[in-house]
Amino acid sequence: DQQVKQNSPSLSVQEGRISILNCDYTNSMFDYFLWYKKYPAEGPTFLISISSIKDKNEDGRFTVFLNKSAKHLSLHIVPSQPGDSAVYFCAASENYGQNFVFGPGTRLSVLP
Amino acid sequence: DVKVTQSSRYLVKRTGEKVFLECVQDMDHENMFWYRQDPGLGLRLIYFSYDVKMKEKGDIPEGYSVSREKKERFSLILESASTNQTSMYLCASSSRIAGGIYTQYFGPGTRLTVL
Numbered sequence A: 001d002q003q004v005k006q007n008s009p010s011l012s013v014q015e016g017r018i019s020i021l022n023c024d025y026t027n028s029m030f031d032y033f034l035w036y037k038k039y040p041a042e043g044p045t046f047l048i049s050i051s052s053i054k055d056k057n058e059d060g061r062f063t064v065f066l067n068k069s070a071k072h073l074s075l076h077i078v079p080s081q082p083g084d085s086a087v088y089f090c091a092a093s094e095n096y097g098q099n100f101v102f103g104p105g106t107r108l109s110v111l112p
Numbered sequence B: 001d002v003k004v005t006q007s008s009r010y011l012v013k014r015t016g017e018k019v020f021l022e023c024v025q026d027m028d029h030e031n032m033f034w035y036r037q038d039p040g041l042g043l044r045l046i047y048f049s050y051d052v053k054m055k056e057k058g059d060i061p062e063g064y065s066v067s068r069e070k071k072e073r074f075s076l077i078l079e080s081a082s083t084n085q086t087s088m089y090l091c092a093s094s095s096r097i098a099g100g101i102y103t104q105y106f107g108p109g110t111r112l113t114v115l
Helices: none
Strands: A010-014 A019-025 A032-038 A045-051 A056-059 A062-067 A072-077 A086-093 A106-111 B004-006 B010-013 B019-025 B031-038 B042-049 B064-070 B073-078 B087-096 B102-106 B110-114
Touching: A010 A019, A019 A032, A019 A086, A019 A106, A032 A062, A032 B102, A045 A056, A045 A062, A045 A072, A045 B102, A072 A086, A086 B042, B004 B087, B010 B019, B019 B031, B019 B087, B019 B110, B031 B064, B031 B073, B042 B064, B042 B073, B073 B087
Parallel strands: A010 A106, B010 B110
Antiparallel strands: A019 A072, A032 A045, A032 A086, A056 A062, A062 A072, A086 A106, B004 B019, B019 B073, B031 B042, B031 B087, B064 B073, B087 B102, B087 B110
């Protein structure tokens, strides 16, 4: 049973628009969440994180929102750029990052 | 910059062969991890290690073993490779950053094909 779910396997967005990637989790003990971005034939690279004591974290074009009551987080990319086209993984930890549970990923395509 | 390197980018082996995947990190991180990535399943944890000579099973350890003789090196071993072990293997390391939390840094991955 997947503890971290990303229900959209793929998403297409026009360049300049907002991309919203969603992630749901089932374990209420998760206290730290990360988003990773992965290009083909490369390892995932860290994008942005959020602790369970916050509901929003922002870093440039990337914002992560956390709704603990709904066990839901989302990554917003504004504005989207073609270079953002990649697979995005949501990851969650219940011990502040000692080890993570990853979602299955969402493939984002940003169309010029 | 943290650097995690993996010994091979692509590897082709035959069923029954013993396979070694090597991972080295250069940032003195305590924790190291091995994942496999399969389409639709994301990253699944095979084994991890919190210190030299220590190892813990992850979610899918069957058919794998690991070795950590030095802090910077974490090896994944497939004792007898099978076709269902064809996958992308990713190594990661982590350490505490500001605020007492961890972030994992990944290597480029090894695409293993077992024929």
